[in-house]
Amino acid sequence: MNSQYRQPLPGTSLDYFNARQAVEDIQPGAYATLPYTSRVLAEQLVRRCDPELLTDALKQLIERRRDLDFPWYPARVVCHDILGQxxxxxxxxxxxxxxxxxGDPAKVNPxxxxxxxxxHSLAVEHPGFEEGAFEKNRAIEDRRNDDRFHFINWTKTAFENVDVIPPGNGIMHQINLEKMSPVVQNRDGIAYPDTCVGTDSHTPMVDALGVISVGVGGLEAESVMLGRASMMRLPDIVGVELTGxxxxxxxxxxxxxxxxxxxRKERVVGAYLEFYGEGADALTVGDRATISNxxxxxxxxxxxxxxxxxxxxxxxxxxxxxxxxxxxxxxxK
Structure with missing residues (x-):
């Protein structure tokens, strides 16, 4: 955690990192031109990046350059019960x-x-019109996955920084959207944007809340769990205006x-899209989540x-x- 640009957040007892000031110190007026994605990436650089690398990393965002890798430190990891396990x-x-x-094994934690x-373990054997279908399907799920679920239940007590949502509570992306994402993190007296990686291709559903959230493979998720930066280059950031x-x-x-x-016709493969305009403003978060999903x-x-x-x-x-x-x-604000 860095100390430069750390300031009190007005109206709270928390601090925040003034990414606007950090960017303006390099190029006055540049912050107002940055896309939302770049502003979130800039904040985490100011908060976490090696101070010796900070200026060069921020210039990648300011000057829209892609000749240098810079670190990304997601705030959370979201896993389903196959790759997460x-x-x-x-x-x-x-x-x-x-x-x-x-050594002390208890020191090994995410x-x-x-x-x-x-x-990801549910197989529906009893259709919904059957009486007690939910309970019957859940019983089958528990029986078939007894060893796996025993291990998963052990992890939530054995490891620090692990939170387990047991079976029968719904789809991970909906839970992430409705319950798990705080949108703004509050940890160690600091407020900063929530970001996450998840072990499923539809992890970006929570982008609808303004949270940078992307799907990754199991090895990358594991690397992030252990506190290692996920290195990246500035992606294509494409604005999509919705009207009406x-x-x-x-x-x-x-x-x-x-x-x-x-x-698909516009070939936005690999890009970070930002939806804006009167059409985007009028959409509920539910409809936005449908697009992000x-x-x-x-x-x-x-x-x-x-x-x-x-x-x-x-x-x-x-x-x-x-x-x-x-x-x-x-x-x-």
Whole structure:
């Protein structure tokens, strides 16, 4: 954690890192020209990047250059119960190896908060019209995965920084959107944007909240868990303007299929998209999440929306604490 550019966040007892000032010190007026994605990336550089590398890393964002790798430190890791379990098995094996050498195995823990959501093990054997179908399917899931679930339950007590959402609670992306993402993190007296990597291609669904969230492979997720930076170069950041409003009878599914067809033709593979305009402003977070959830279908890496009044209303609707909602609004402004 750096100290330069750390300042009190007005109206709170927290500090934040003034990325605007850091960027302006390099090139006055540059911050106002940065896309939202670049502003979030700039903040985490100011907060975490080696001070000797900071100026060169920020210049990659300011000057839209791609000749230098810079570090990205996601705030969270979200895993499902297949790849996430594999990563935790590796950590358990590392504990065994350290214990054999006479070390303290309890010191082996994820450095970055890791949320494991059990949602990839369910096979529906009893259709919904059957009485008690949910309970019957859950019983089959538990029986077939008894050893795996035993290990997963052990990890939530054995490891620090691991939070397990047990089976039967829903799909990981919906849980991430409705419960797991704070939008703005509050840790060690510092407020900063929530970001995450997840072991599933549809992880960008939570981009709808203004949270940079991308899907990665199990090895990269494991590396992030251990506190290592995920190195990256400035991606293509593409603005997508939405105009008008959804007319009566037009569903979110209609909308997202049309957008997906359009974006495939535009070949946005690997890009970070930022949706804006009157159409984006009018969409609920639910409709925004439908667009962001389809990120892998049009080949992009992320599909970002901005934090606005719709975001704040959604956080209230989904039961976030009043203090957290106030922090999101204060920090975003």
């Amino acid at each position: 594999t990563a935790l098995v590796d950590l358990a094996g590392l504990r065994d190896a350290i214990a054999e050498k006479g 450095v970055v908060p890791t949320q494991l959501i059990v949602d 409003k959804l007319q009566p009878g037009i569903t979110g599914t209609d909308m997202v299929l049309a957008i997906t067809e359009f974006l 389809m990120t892998p279908e049009y080949g992009a890496t992320a599909a970002m929306f901005y934090i606005d009044s719709q975001t704040i209303d959604y956080l209230k609707l989904t039961g976030r604490e009043d203090e957290q909602v106030a922090l999101v609004e204060t920090y975003a």
